[in-house]
Amino acid sequence: MKVLMFGWEFPPHISGGLGTACYGLTKGLAKIDDLDIVFVVPKAHGDEDQSTMSLVGANSVTIEQVQSHVEKFKSQHTYLEVESQLVPYNDPDEYYTFRSQDLYGKNKFIKVDKDGKLEFSGKYGADLMEEIYKYAFVASSISADHEHDVIHAHDWLCYPAGIAAKKVSGKPLVIHVHATDFDRSGGKVNPKVYEIEKMGMDAADKIIAVSNLTRNIVIEKYGQDPGKVVTVYNAVEPVSFEEKLKIKKGVKEKVVTFLGRITMQKGPEYFVEAAYRVLKKTDNVRFVMAGNGDMLEQMVDRAAQLGISDKFHFTGFLKGDDVFKMFLLSDVYVMPSVSEPFGISPLEAMQSNVPVIISKQSGVSEILTHAVKVDYWDIDAMADAIYGIIKYNALSEVFKEEGKEEVDNLKWAKAAVNVHDVYVSAIKLLEPLVKN
Amino acid sequence: MKALCLYFQIHQPLRLKRYRFFDIGNDHYYYDDYTNESIMRKIADECYLPANKIVLELLKTNKGKFKISYSITGIALDQLEQYAPEVIDTFKDLAKTGDVEFLAETYSHSLASLINKDEFIQQVASHSDKIEALFGIRPSVFRNTEMIYSDEIGEMVSKMGYKAILTEGAKHILGWKSPNYLYCNAINPKLKVLMRNYKLSDDISFRFSSEGWKEWPLTTTKFVGWLNEMDDKEDLVNIFMDYETFGEHQKKESGIFEFLAHLPQEVILKSKYKFATPSELTSEFHPIAQAHVPNVISWADEERDLSAWLGNKLQDEAFRKLYALRDDVAVVNDDRINKDWKYLQASDHFYYMCTKFASDGDVHSYFNPYSSPYDAFINYMNVLSDFQIRLKIVKDGLAVDPEELQYQISQKDELIARYERELSELKN
Numbered sequence: 001m002k003v004l005m006f007g008w009e010f011p012p013h014i015s016g017g018l019g020t021a022c023y024g025l026t027k028g029l030a031k032i033d034d035l036d037i038v039f040v041v042p043k044a045h046g047d048e049d050q051s052t053m054s055l056v057g058a059n060s061v062t063i064e065q066v067q068s069h070v071e072k073f074k075s076q077h078t079y080l081e082v083e084s085q086l087v088p089y090n091d092p093d094e095y096y097t098f099r100s101q102d103l104y105g106k107n108k109f110i111k112v113d114k115d116g117k118l119e120f121s122g123k124y125g126a127d128l129m130e131e132i133y134k135y136a137f138v139a140s141s142i143s144a145d146h147e148h149d150v151i152h153a154h155d156w157l158c159y160p161a162g163i164a165a166k167k168v169s170g171k172p173l174v175i176h177v178h179a180t181d182f183d184r185s186g187g188k189v190n191p192k193v194y195e196i197e198k199m200g201m202d203a204a205d206k207i208i209a210v211s212n213l214t215r216n217i218v219i220e221k222y223g224q225d226p227g228k229v230v231t232v233y234n235a236v237e238p239v240s241f242e243e244k245l246k247i248k249k250g251v252k253e254k255v256v257t258f259l260g261r262i263t264m265q266k267g268p269e270y271f272v273e274a275a276y277r278v279l280k281k282t283d284n285v286r287f288v289m290a291g292n293g294d295m296l297e298q299m300v301d302r303a304a305q306l307g308i309s310d311k312f313h314f315t316g317f318l319k320g321d322d323v324f325k326m327f328l329l330s331d332v333y334v335m336p337s338v339s340e341p342f343g344i345s346p347l348e349a350m351q352s353n354v355p356v357i358i359s360k361q362s363g364v365s366e367i368l369t370h371a372v373k374v375d376y377w378d379i380d381a382m383a384d385a386i387y388g389i390i391k392y393n394a395l396s397e398v399f400k401e402e403g404k405e406e407v408d409n410l411k412w413a414k415a416a417v418n419v420h421d422v423y424v425s426a427i428k429l430l431e432p433l434v435k436n
Numbered sequence: 437m438k439a440l441c442l443y444f445q446i447h448q449p450l451r452l453k454r455y456r457f458f459d460i461g462n463d464h465y466y467y468d469d470y471t472n473e474s475i476m477r478k479i480a481d482e483c484y485l486p487a488n489k490i491v492l493e494l495l496k497t498n499k500g501k502f503k504i505s506y507s508i509t510g511i512a513l514d515q516l517e518q519y520a521p522e523v524i525d526t527f528k529d530l531a532k533t534g535d536v537e538f539l540a541e542t543y544s545h546s547l548a549s550l551i552n553k554d555e556f557i558q559q560v561a562s563h564s565d566k567i568e569a570l571f572g573i574r575p576s577v578f579r580n581t582e583m584i585y586s587d588e589i590g591e592m593v594s595k596m597g598y599k600a601i602l603t604e605g606a607k608h609i610l611g612w613k614s615p616n617y618l619y620c621n622a623i624n625p626k627l628k629v630l631m632r633n634y635k636l637s638d639d640i641s642f643r644f645s646s647e648g649w650k651e652w653p654l655t656t657t658k659f660v661g662w663l664n665e666m667d668d669k670e671d672l673v674n675i676f677m678d679y680e681t682f683g684e685h686q687k688k689e690s691g692i693f694e695f696l697a698h699l700p701q702e703v704i705l706k707s708k709y710k711f712a713t714p715s716e717l718t719s720e721f722h723p724i725a726q727a728h729v730p731n732v733i734s735w736a737d738e739e740r741d742l743s744a745w746l747g748n749k750l751q752d753e754a755f756r757k758l759y760a761l762r763d764d765v766a767v768v769n770d771d772r773i774n775k776d777w778k779y780l781q782a783s784d785h786f787y788y789m790c791t792k793f794a795s796d797g798d799v800h801s802y803f804n805p806y807s808s809p810y811d812a813f814i815n816y817m818n819v820l821s822d823f824q825i826r827l828k829i830v831k832d833g834l835a836v837d838p839e840e841l842q843y844q845i846s847q848k849d850e851l852i853a854r855y856e857r858e859l860s861e862l863k864n
Contacts, residue, residue: 251463286821289456300810304682304753310821313457325458376653 001423003029004148004156004165005039006139007330018178020344021210021234023155028235028416031311035420038137038146039163039175081175096425132196136160143168150174150423156181159200172205172426180217181341188266198222206426208232208419211363226429230422233367235412236347239324245343247328253311254390257330257354259323259345260337262293267336267359274334276306277383278390283311285390290326293329309428331396332389336376337362350407355399357385368408370402439672439712439720440663440703443602443631444679445579446484446508447545448515449784450813451805455815460822463733465777471805473519480520483683488526490697494506495533502700503535503711505677507579510543510563511782513570531571537713540575540598546781549589550732552758556768560779573827577602577714581783583632583735584675584742585727587622594627600718601643602676604735605631609727616670620723628718629727632676632735636662641677645690656695658704658797663707669723673709737792745786749814753784757820761827764769768830776823788812 007022042184052308121357127237139161143151153162161351201207201222207229215231218224249255249303256278268289277286289312296314303312316371318326327333333349333356340362341367346365349356350371358365366374370388374381389396453468494502508516508527512839516523530536542548543563548556562579568574580589585603600731600737605615615631638658643649651658663673672776678685686692712720746755758780765777789809806812 115464247458248462250459250463250822252461290457297808297810300813301749303811307756309752309753309813309817310757310824313818313821314459315457322458329458387864 001035001147001328001420001427002148003035003037003169004072004143004146004169005037006151006153006161006165007039007134008111018155020237021178021342024090024235024237024412025415025419027237028412028414029419030421031413032416032420035187038142038148040142046396047065048325048354056105067366078200094206107227121137130216132157132160135353136164139170142162150427151425152176154178156197156200159196159203161295163200163203166203172430173203174206174422175184175200175204175239176208177201177210177214177218177341179219179341180214182217183214184265186338203431204228206230206422208422210234211366213361213363213366218331229253230418232415232418232422233410234342234347234362235415236344236351236406236407236412237412239348239351249329251286253283254331255329256285256332256334256386257290257326257349258336259290259318259326259349259418260335262296262299263290264295265338265340266291266293267338268293268299268304269297270336270376270379270382272302272306272335273379274382274386275303275312276308279308279311279388285386287312288315288326288330289313291325304349308434313345323348324352328356332357333363333384334382334386335359336374336382338376339387347410349409352401353400353404355389355396355403357382357389368403368406370399370406372399389406438666438670438707438709439717440559440707440709441505441581441672441674441717442680442713443505443507443539443674443676443714443794444584445677446506446514446679448472448479449477449545450511450515450779450780452785452815452819454710455822456532457818458813460818460826464822466819466822467779468805472515474517476515479680479684480516483525483680484520484523486688486693487547487679487696487861488523488530490693492526492533493528494700495530495579498700498704499533499706500712502533503537503713503716504530505537505539505577505713506530507539507541507561507575508567508568509541510559511545511547512626513566520578521691522735524587528571530762531573535713537577537715538567538571538573538575539835540578541712542565542581544778544781545783546787547584547755547783549584549592550742550746551755552762553592555759555762555781556592558773559781560593560596576600578605578770582745583734584833585629585729585734586732587730588666589732590627590629590729590807594621594624598626598627600630600714602714603632603727603729604733604740605634606740607731608740610730613725614667615747615758616719617724618671618721619725622726622728625723625726628723629719630674630714631727632674634735636673637675637677640692640695641681641685643688644681644686644695653691654695654699657706658700659695659699660707663703663709671715671724672712689780696806710754713767743792744790745783748789748809749751750789750791750809751786753788754813754816754820760841761824764827764831768827768834770830773823773830775829780820780823785812785816789816 005026008260013089019416026039029035029037062160135158138329143165148169148171151162151165151173151431153159153173154176159175162173162175180197181189190381201218201224205228206219207224209218209229209231211233212231215229218229219226257274258268260266262268271287278285300314303309330349331354334347334353335346335356335358336344337343338357339363342361342363343358343363346356346368355372357374358368360373362377363372371387375386394404437821451468451471452466455463455466491504495504506527513524527752531538541563542556542559544559546559548559564575576598577600578593578596579602580593583602583733585601585605588720590601601621610631615633619629619631620628621629638653639651642655643651644650666673684695700711703711732742734742734744746752760775765773787811788804788806791809806815
């Protein structure tokens with residue numbers, strides 16, 4: 001079986017859980033016999049791990065007659081412009097730069113370099129919509145060049161690409177819903193993004209949702225047939241512990257960590273308020289908010305206003321090893337997400353022997369037993385749980401041991417088998433049509 | 437005869453390095469040596485050394501007629517000693533002429549006068565000690581960080597034995613009155629108050645090279661002309677500014693050094709003014725009135741208040757948390773702790789956390805190592821957290837019981853004895 005897979009980012013160029021999930025899943029799929037993947041991303045940087053699949057950068061495809069083709073593609077679908085605050089997914093490092101920039105101008109020109117290749121930035125930004133449609137156009141040409149049996153498109157950014165590829169090859173389309181705009185926007189759904197998402201789901205032969213939470217949203221909010229939507233939970237890559245043990249913890253106090261984009265979806269404000277409550281009871285604790293995002297400044301202000309800034313620290317965006325370093329220093333990990341389709345980071349924390357507190361509004365809470373689950377808005381319950389874990393050693397020991405065992409049993413290989421089953425059923429769906 | 441008083445401020449912030457959460461408890465060195473050294477070197481070469489050369493020449497050729505005054509913060513002196521010691525030598529040369537006055541201020545360029553009287557007194561004393569040690573004369577006139585002044589601060593300074601204080605001739609304080617007289621403190625009239633003529637001062641320090649200004653180019657003839665046009669009844673003119681005006685705020689190419697070199701002759705030959713130091717003003721003139729300054733003023737920004745350093749949530753939080761440590765620092769009295777304590781108090785740290793971006797944004801971004809006030813706050817609080825931890829460790833260490841201490845001392849004695857034995861063995 002040959003799979004044509006469309007993604008948006010790949011390790012080490014990751015700005016969120018999406019890239020991690022794509023990477024883990026493709027590694028799991030590679031273990032299945034007789035399964036090849038062509039993974040397409042915009043802008044191949046050249047240093048990705050290519051051992052498990054062949055990576056085709058969309059910008060290494062020569063394009064001709066760009067202007068007319070894209071216009072044609074756009075005329076079939078609605079062409080969209082996005083105001084910057086609607087950009088669904090920000091690269092934390094780029095955030096400050098593109099926020100201050102003017103929006104993409106009224107006149108759209110697609111840049112083609114000397115060899116007639118499209119130039120992709122490969123980062124989320126103001127000209128995101130432009131990128132998505134360029135990518136979709138390139139997808140159709142890749143689809144014609146690479147033989148395949150099934151198309152797999154990750155998240156809404158790639159749905160148009162998946163649709164375009166399907167139009168060319170006529171092969172079944174599987175779309176993988178890692179998040180919906182209902183999660184990202186906290187209810188204030190961007191109609192333009194919704195339209196693309198719905199278009200993708202309507203065109204798909206099978207839909208994979210990362211949790212039942214997400215599956216329900218897909219069925220209810222996007223009007224999809226429940227029989228078409230399958231839940232496949234994410235997993236986590238095993239990590240080696242040898243190199244991780246070198247870090248020296250500089251502070252004596254217990255460390256409670258929030259790690260993620262500091263945006264409304266992740267509920268950072270509930271973490272700050274819970275921290276304030278815990279600090280009223282004990283000063284043997286420090287809180288760390290790691291990450292970057294459009295709510296960072298508001299959080300810094302709030303911590304200052306509450307007068308807890310000497311116990312509440314900010315690290316900015318953490319890259320690579322610093323994430324593991326942060327876990328190693330942590331005694332509790334808190335994910336107070338308002339709406340989290342899945343949430344891989346608590347699993348990474350548990351791997352590092354860190355007890356986790358997660359919101360009930362997360363997909364990962366459906367599969368975890370050895371984690372504290374609270375409503376994201378229930379600051380008192382969150383504070384209570386934090387206090388309990390840092391104060392009572394027995395509790396944190398149980399969470400560490402049981403949690404580790406639990407998370408070690410979540411393997412991408414298992415998830416991959418489930419995804420493979422979806423491929424098979426999608427191909428079967430189209431078979432009678434082919435025969436006739 | 438009227439008097440013209442020239443006073444220059446010398447300060448360079450000691451910038452903190454990027455200090456992350458991971459460093460707390462592990463790394464106890466907070467300063468960005470590379471940046472501090474390169475900026476200090478640059479300013480020494482472009483400003484302090486060439487300006488001092490010209491001033492020395494002027495003092496010699498106009499012996500007794502040209503007077504000038506300076507204040508140099510302790511933080512600037514510490515950095516000069518480390519990175520550009522020859523600058524201190526040139527200041528010593530200036531001091532030897534006898535026509536230069538060095539003023540007192542806070543060691544750390546700090547805001548201590550606003551929050552902790554004990555700390556303020558201690559810092560001013562340690563600064564005066566340092567000035568006396570370097571230049572041979574103990575200061576008798578005080579200038580507070582950023583010209584910060586109020587009636588209460590004046591009274592405090594008066595009690596500390598200083599006979600005069602410099603401050604801003606802020607429009608909202610003076611109203612219809614003129615800065616060109618000697619004033620005195622409203623609570624204790626013994627303390628004289630010198631008001632900066634901000635118009636004439638800023639003509640040199642801010643506007644000198646701005647070509648859009650209708651008076652550009654500013655020549656010494658024009659400037660002395662303005663001095664001569666002043667009301668005959670007025671006694672004096674106070675020109676106060678950063679010394680970095682020469683060669684740094686106003687670049688060499690603007691002709692600022694030529695302006696400095698020719699101003700004294702022009703004043704001496706063509707005006708009704710003589711040069712005077714702040715001390716001389718204090719003894720030669722009588723105060724015309726009390727200066728009523730119930731609310732604190734400074735020389736910064738359009739508002740001439742404290743809003744550049746304090747007032748937003750970030751600044752207030754950092755300021756509160758810092759000075760909450762003061763009593764412990766005093767109890768512990770450890771050399772290394774004291775040193776960092778001094779440096780962490782510098783007003784510059786709070787200045788970087790300022791969120792007013794409107795009219796004075798340019799001035800705030802000058803040599804600012806941070807990309808945003810939030811960035812400045814986060815970095816500072818991380819450093820402060822480490823400082824807190826160290827302070828606590830040392831303080832808890834003081835509480836060890838005497839037996840334990842005795843044991844430690846005997847251990848150390850044994851070690852010393854062993855080293856001495858080894859040393860003598862090696863010698864033989």
